[in-house]
Amino acid sequence: MDESEFEDIYRAHRDSVYRYARLLTGSPEAAEDIAHECFLALVKGNFQAGRSGARAYLLGAARRQAFKRYRGLEREVELVEVVAAPSGESDLPAAVAAAVAALPPLQREAMLLFSWEGFSLEEIAEMTNAEVGTIKSRLSRARETLRRTLAPYREYVGGTNGTVA
Amino acid sequence: MEPLRDDELDVLLREGEPRWRPSPRLDRRVMSGYRPRPWEWLWRGSVRVPVPVILGLFLAFLWWQRARGTAPAEIDMNQFRPVEQLEIKLVRSGDAKR
Numbered sequence: 162m163d164e165s166e167f168e169d170i171y172r173a174h175r176d177s178v179y180r181y182a183r184l185l186t187g188s189p190e191a192a193e194d195i196a197h198e199c200f201l202a203l204v205k206g207n208f209q210a211g212r213s214g215a216r217a218y219l220l221g222a223a224r225r226q227a228f229k230r231y232r233g234l235e236r237e238v239e240l241v242e243v244v245a246a247p248s249g250e251s252d253l254p255a256a257v258a259a260a261v262a263a264l265p266p267l268q269r270e271a272m273l274l275f276s277w278e279g280f281s282l283e284e285i286a287e288m289t290n291a292e293v294g295t296i297k298s299r300l301s302r303a304r305e306t307l308r309r310t311l312a313p314y315r316e317y318v319g320g321t322n323g324t325v326a
Numbered sequence: 327m328e329p330l331r332d333d334e335l336d337v338l339l340r341e342g343e344p345r346w347r348p349s350p351r352l353d354r355r356v357m358s359g360y361r362p363r364p365w366e367w368l369w370r371g372s373v374r375v376p377v378p379v380i381l382g383l384f385l386a387f388l389w390w391q392r393a394r395g396t397a398p399a400e401i402d403m404n405q406f407r408p409v410e411q412l413e414i415k416l417v418r419s420g421d422a423k424r
Contacts, residue, residue: 167360175356179348193352201359257342276339308329311338318334 170215171200177278178219184273185227187262195226220278221288224270253317260310261303268303271296 178199183192199222203215261272270289274280275296282300286293330338 164360168357171356175352176347179352180344180346183346184344189346189348193348193355196348196352197355197359200356204360253338253342254344257338258344272339276336277343304332304335305329307339308331308335309327311335312327312330314338314342315330315334317341318330318337 167200167204170203174216174219175200177216178223181220181270181273181278182223182227184258184262184269185224185266186230191227191230195223195230198226199223216278217280217284217288220274224288228266253314256314257311260307263310264303264306268299268306271299272303272307275300 175196178196179192182195182199183189186192186195199219202222203219261269264272267289271285274285274288275282280288282293282296285291285296289296
């Protein structure tokens with residue numbers, strides 16, 4: 162893989178890998194360390210850019226790194242902050258991130274990969290070494306939790322674009 | 327409070343997607359890792375040597391060692407002189423101490 166090819170892959174997937182690692186670990190510093198290791202592994206592992214799934218490869222590597230660093234990863238978030246009266250629309254990303262970060266790690270991971278990274282259930286199952294049914298179950302439980310914790314932000318649904326899709 | 331509907335949750339997830347970005351330090355770390363400085367290679371680099379090359383070098387070393395060991399030392403026969411006087415002298419241990 163030449164340098165320009167590597168740089169293209171890096172620029173295309175840097176933010177996804179960083180966000181994924183940060184949601185799994187809860188730490189910006191750990192997320193950068195993990196992203197750094199994943200991209201270097203891409204080079205040292207002689208990954209062929211022609212093969213499909215550089216993003217899946219990188220996120221799979223990030224997943225292994227994150228779980229290796231943080232066994233039994235759990236993130237305690239003060240849900241009181243999330244369900245408090247919203248102080249402004251600019252709080253919405255922080256509130257959503259906090260709500261997702263408060264989910265159990267495997268549900269959090271499924272939500273990120275499905276809702277924000279756009280992977281299919283089958284792809285997520287392959288990346289996480291789980292059954293498709295298990296992924297569906299994790300997503301279902303995660304969404305059920307988020308429907309409750311983000312209920313105070315219902316007004317932003319209508320206010321953002323005027324109508325609910 | 328009534329939970330959100332699925333479509334409402336989808337909107338919030340879309341609008342509330344985290345836009346986190348890493349620091350510029352990550353770019354420097356990753357790209358310098360791809361482009362190591364020349365002297366770093368002397369310290370941390372490695373080369374891949376094919377096994378046949380290693381075997382060939384080893385066999386060549388063995389052959390060289392063997393060739394060194396079996397080469398006869400140069401001896402100048404002209405330096406040899408016959409013994410002029412051959413007397414057997416018995417020395418007892420007590421004589422040696424005196």
